[in-house]
Amino acid sequence: MKPMDLGAARAAATLPAALGQRIEPTREADPLLAVEGLSLTRGESLILDDVSFTLRRGATLGLVGESGAGKSTIALTLIGLLRAPEVGLAGTIDLDGAGNVTQANEAAWLKLRGRRVTMIFQDASAALNPCFTIGRQITTPLRRVLGLSRSAARARAIELLESVGLNDAPSRLSAYPHQLSGGMQQRVMIAIALSSNPDLLLADEPTSALDVTIQAQIIRLILDESRRRSASCIFVLHDLALASQCCDDIVVLYGGQVMETGPSRVVLEAPMHPYTQALKGCVLEFDTEELEPLPSGAPSFASMTPACRFAPRCPRALDKCSATKPPLVETRGRKVACWNPVT
Numbered sequence: 001m002k003p004m005d006l007g008a009a010r011a012a013a014t015l016p017a018a019l020g021q022r023i024e025p026t027r028e029a030d031p032l033l034a035v036e037g038l039s040l041t042r043g044e045s046l047i048l049d050d051v052s053f054t055l056r057r058g059a060t061l062g063l064v065g066e067s068g069a070g071k072s073t074i075a076l077t078l079i080g081l082l083r084a085p086e087v088g089l090a091g092t093i094d095l096d097g098a099g100n101v102t103q104a105n106e107a108a109w110l111k112l113r114g115r116r117v118t119m120i121f122q123d124a125s126a127a128l129n130p131c132f133t134i135g136r137q138i139t140t141p142l143r144r145v146l147g148l149s150r151s152a153a154r155a156r157a158i159e160l161l162e163s164v165g166l167n168d169a170p171s172r173l174s175a176y177p178h179q180l181s182g183g184m185q186q187r188v189m190i191a192i193a194l195s196s197n198p199d200l201l202l203a204d205e206p207t208s209a210l211d212v213t214i215q216a217q218i219i220r221l222i223l224d225e226s227r228r229r230s231a232s233c234i235f236v237l238h239d240l241a242l243a244s245q246c247c248d249d250i251v252v253l254y255g256g257q258v259m260e261t262g263p264s265r266v267v268l269e270a271p272m273h274p275y276t277q278a279l280k281g282c283v284l285e286f287d288t289e290e291l292e293p294l295p296s297g298a299p300s301f302a303s304m305t306p307a308c309r310f311a312p313r314c315p316r317a318l319d320k321c322s323a324t325k326p327p328l329v330e331t332r333g334r335k336v337a338c339w340n341p342v343t
């Protein structure tokens with residue numbers, strides 16, 4: 001398998017310059033967010049299986065994995081948009097001592113969502129309401145959440161739009177979403193997500209609907225602005241090279257299970273889990289001679305074993321892998337769930 005040169009991959013991912021001043025993330029002993037044993041069922045399908053991870057204050061955490069791994073499901077659960085009875089939830093999500101929010105009702109979520117937890121969605125054109133002006137969409141949360149007057153909300157909206165690099169901000173307030181480009185719409189979404197000074201900012205593939213030339217600008221903007229406000233970030237990403245550059249920590253998911261998690265440099269430079277290693281083999285670089293695609297497509301939940309879900313595709317599988325689920329154990333600076341890890 002061709003090893004990924006993270007130096008070259010980082011250069012290819014090209015965040016344009018050094019990231020701005022930041023507050024150093026705190027130690028794991030004092031996390032902003034602790035997810036413990038989170039399981040989510042839809043009908044008969046176990047979509048998330050015993051997912052655990054923590055997010056340090058001021059840190060950026062990347063959720064990576066193939067399509068269908070459960071990344072968006074985790075993000076939607078963290079912002080209270082996937083709740084019982086639509087789905088079955090077990091385990092705990094503790095946001096900054098607010099207690100376990102997995103069983104919180106809509107009234108409780110209204111105090112968190114859009115205030116302490118906000119989200120930048122993948123497709124800004126779908127997330128913004130086409131019937132309302134940008135001004136209305138950005139001033140409404142400012143008035144409702146922060147209680148600003150009409151004129152103060154307007155002034156704050158202009159400041160926010162300027163801070164995310166939208167030129168001619170006052171006149172943009174009267175524009176409708178379709179009058180802005182995709183990149184400008186995404187900047188508006190970022191401004192709305194930052195407007196309440198959230199503790200936790202979720203970004204679900206915030207640049208995958210954008211032209212490649214502005215993807216790095218938008219990622220950099222989210223990182224800089226969230227760091228300036230001391231918000232912690234969870235990025236859902238497909239791009240491992242980008243994850244290695246912009247995320248302090250990483251969670252590698254497969255079939256709704258955590259395969260490996262830890263500091264992104266530790267995990268991505270020397271993966272111990274066969275799945276993380278296989279994902280690295282799929283990274284495209286300018287000088288890639290031969291890609292190493294994962295064998296067969298991602299399986300359906302019905303075909304997965306209840307033990308290690310990667311077993312049917314794993315080149316290192318042992319007999320016990322399909323029978324007994326490997327625990328997530330601390331090894332060499334990260335946590336790995338594997339009976340036969342790469343050493």
Ligand SMILES: Nc1ncnc2c1ncn2[C@@H]1O[C@H](COP(=O)(O)OP(=O)(O)OP(=O)(O)O)[C@@H](O)[C@H]1O
Nearest residue numbers: 042047065066067068069070071072073074238301
């Ligand atoms: N509305 C739904 N109804 C039933 N099952 C769903 C629904 N949404 C998602 N799922 C299931 O949950 C699994 C996880 O989906 P999710 O959208 O979280 O994956 P993802 O990792 O975000 O993938 P992608 O990278 O394609 O966005 C999917 O494989 C799918 O089977």
Ligand code: SF4
Nearest residue numbers: 308311314321338339
């Ligand atoms: S537990 Fe077994 S099947 Fe799963 S990744 Fe490790 S070696 Fe492969």
Ligand SMILES: [Mg+2]
Nearest residue numbers: 071072073204
């Ligand atoms: Mg998704």
